[in-house]
Amino acid sequence: MLTKQIQRKIGLAIIIIICSGVTPILCSVESGKQDTSTTKSRGNDLSSQVPNRPMIIWWARLEDSPEILRLAISSGIFSHVMLRSFHEYDRPPKAIFSHPNLKKVLKLCRERGVKVIWCRFLYPGYKFRGITTFEDICNPVYYIDRIRQLRKEAGLMGVDLVCLNAEPYGKSPLKPLKGRTEYKLTPVQYEALSNAIQTAIRIAGKADFVMPERSSYPRHLYTATCALGKLIISEGTFRDVAWKLKDKRRPADIFGAYVNVMKHDPNYIDGPGPFFLPMEILTRQELWAHKKGLFIFPGIRGKQILVARQFAQIREIYPVRDSNSIK
Secondary structure: OOOHHHHHHHOOOOOEEOOOOOOOOOOOOOOOOOOOOOOOOOOOOHHHHOOOOOOEEEEEEOOOOHHHHHHHHOOOOOOEEEEEEOOOOOOOHHHHHOOHHHHHHHHHHHHHOOEEEEEEEOOOOOOOOOOOOHHHHOOHHHHHHHHHHHHHHHHHHOOOEEEEEOOOOOOOOOHHHHOOHHHOOOHHHHHHHHHHHHHHHHHHOOEEEEEOOOOOOOOOHHHHHHHHEEEEEOOOOOOOOHHHHOOOOOOOOEEEEEEOOOOOOOOOOOOOOOOEOHHHHHHOHHHOOOOOEEEEEOOOOOHHHHHHHHHHOOOEEOOOOOHHHOO
8 A cells, every 4th residue: 555655755746656565766867968958947967857647648639629638637646748749830920829739738737746748740741832742851950850840839837747749641752652552761761760760869869758559560660650759658548458558569659549428439430449448448457567657639620528527537547467577
């Protein structure tokens, strides 16, 4: 059982994980060489900035109602919030910092002691500015600019952690690159992309997080881009599909789960599932307790508020296994 001293340290408002002999899962972000020309607010040891509780991340869009976020983090379950917006070309910094939700979201997280992860898409989805072909994304300067800009924005927000989402979205002509084997890169293409990314991170350092994880297919876009982050968030584990959960070809540091209020949702725009349920993903710790964290994606188009409401009703969870014994 947790001692009273530890309970006071964690705070009665946050989730209390009770199980005899269980050591709370601590989150650590690998420290690495950082670009000192950017944000001054970042420390050299990012692990010292992370709350002493399991890293459980709630995904939120800047464009969504702050009430959704308020509900979710009122549970005390979430140690981090990933605040996501579009690529810089599609949503420039001026639009971000003038958005009425930004101050509200940052205030909510600050009051709850929740760390914010500022996230943008790596590739533009609507306003391309010359990023239209594969050759256009093989320039290391492009990635250096993205990493530095992301950190600069985070610094202006007072945020310590940043994430890049490498999935091409919207009307991006790069979207075929996220396909399956028929879209795998040639050896020459893959080497050019990997070299550009490796050069960029030698100069600008890595983002704290990147998503998605590498593809199970050889020479894929994601296999190269996952090198951009210190910690990799999985999307291959989003659905509760046994073979996908056991697939070791796509290693990741953070277990990603697509959470809904229905196990199967036949009319949902993102497909019928099977999804994870809020209480289910918290209790099925054999899936994520051995990882460095859990990432909760609560869906889109009206689903977030329903998922947040269910998390808000959860006050305690009991680990089903000792996290230190899970292999």
